[in-house]
Amino acid sequence: MRIILLSLLAISISLTAMGETREVPDVEISQLLKRIETPSDTIYVVNFWATWCLPCVKEIPEFNRIEKSYQGQPVQVIMASLDFPNQKESRVLPFLENHTVTHDVILTVTPRGGEWISRVDNAWTGAIPATLIINRDRRSFYEGEINYERLMEMIGEVSGE
Amino acid sequence: MKTFKYVMMMTLALVTFTAGAQLKVGDKAPGFKLKNIDHQWVSLDDYKDQKGVIVVFSCNHCPYVVLYESRMIELQKKYEPKKFPLIAINPNDSTIVPADGFSYMITNAAEKGFNFPYLLDDKQLFKKFGATRTPHVYLLKNEGDHFTVAYIGAIDDNPQDASDVKEKYVAQAIDALLAGQKPKVTETRAIGCTIKFRE
Numbered sequence: 001m002r003i004i005l006l007s008l009l010a011i012s013i014s015l016t017a018m019g020e021t022r023e024v025p026d027v028e029i030s031q032l033l034k035r036i037e038t039p040s041d042t043i044y045v046v047n048f049w050a051t052w053c054l055p056c057v058k059e060i061p062e063f064n065r066i067e068k069s070y071q072g073q074p075v076q077v078i079m080a081s082l083d084f085p086n087q088k089e090s091r092v093l094p095f096l097e098n099h100t101v102t103h104d105v106i107l108t109v110t111p112r113g114g115e116w117i118s119r120v121d122n123a124w125t126g127a128i129p130a131t132l133i134i135n136r137d138r139r140s141f142y143e144g145e146i147n148y149e150r151l152m153e154m155i156g157e158v159s160g161e
Numbered sequence: 162m163k164t165f166k167y168v169m170m171m172t173l174a175l176v177t178f179t180a181g182a183q184l185k186v187g188d189k190a191p192g193f194k195l196k197n198i199d200h201q202w203v204s205l206d207d208y209k210d211q212k213g214v215i216v217v218f219s220c221n222h223c224p225y226v227v228l229y230e231s232r233m234i235e236l237q238k239k240y241e242p243k244k245f246p247l248i249a250i251n252p253n254d255s256t257i258v259p260a261d262g263f264s265y266m267i268t269n270a271a272e273k274g275f276n277f278p279y280l281l282d283d284k285q286l287f288k289k290f291g292a293t294r295t296p297h298v299y300l301l302k303n304e305g306d307h308f309t310v311a312y313i314g315a316i317d318d319n320p321q322d323a324s325d326v327k328e329k330y331v332a333q334a335i336d337a338l339l340a341g342q343k344p345k346v347t348e349t350r351a352i353g354c355t356i357k358f359r360e
Contacts, residue, residue: 127294
């Protein structure tokens with residue numbers, strides 16, 4: 001299974017390298033939460049970001065480093081963009097052509113009103129960047145610009161190491 | 162016993178920190194005196210004869226702020242005559258975001274036709290309020306000798322499309338206060354840009 005996953009990864013990387021357009025699926029916040037909150041062996045790292053958010057763009061390389069550290073281990077990084085749905089073609093896709101974003105990028109579709117923000121984490125005021133790390137019933141949340149060392153600490157916290 | 166004392170001290174320190182970090186609805190609003198884009202000083206005391214004040218932590222560069230600028234102008238048009246004027250305060254450090262510097266505040270206000278004061282928060286007032294993002298609204302109610310917080314959060318429920326707003330949180334809260342009632346919604350969350358500052 002691991003080999004299949006790794007080869008899929010390799011294929012997707014080479015496709016990206018060949019200049020294929022990145023797939024950026026629209027994912028409703030409820031679907032995203034269902035996906036990461038379903039108990040499994042996988043540690044989910046979700047980064048809420050946007051192309052217009054300066055500290056978000058600055059911290060992307062910190063996230064790019066995670067995959068290398070956890071190769072073969074069940075850590076999945078999801079870069080959840082909060083760009084507006086009508087800006088996928090005009091902003092998100094061009095951004096991904098010009099910047100290295102190693103992990104899966106999704107466009108987060110959010111309901112109006114902002115109640116979903118506390119549903120992601122009660123400590124989240126809504127400022128981005130924000131990062132949520134989940135493993136089974138353990139979660140760790142951080143609002144603000146993050147670095148690789150802090151990410152490693154948070155992953156350590158939820159993995160119960 | 163020593164350990165107990167230590168734990169108590171740490172708990173107290175933590176509680177104090179939390180209390181100082183986040184203003185809650187019903188809390189007394191901290192006073193301020195900050196420089197406006199016309200180079201005059203504006204203080205909360207200047208608003209003693211008003212029924213309340215709409216304080217918006219704002220800036221120039223944040224796309225979410227930009228989406229709300231015209232709605233801030235509309236709020237001022239509608240509620241300043243009803244004694245609920247709006248004050249925008251820029252808490253961002255221009256050594257981190259040059260576009261949020263004082264000179265750019267002046268040009269931005271002129272270009273967009275701001276009809277409200279736009280103050281430079283060089284004293285980290287935002288920390289006393291507990292503001293974390295732009296835009297971040299604190300609706301203050303005049304209680305006679307001080308102001309209390311009546312609402313904290315977003316201007317309305319749809320940043321992207323002003324024509325498709327269903328809940329005008331700030332306007333509804335002011336209307337309630339003007340009618341002598343408590344606002345139905347006193348706290349909302351919304352996506353915004355982090356406030357950029359140095360410790």
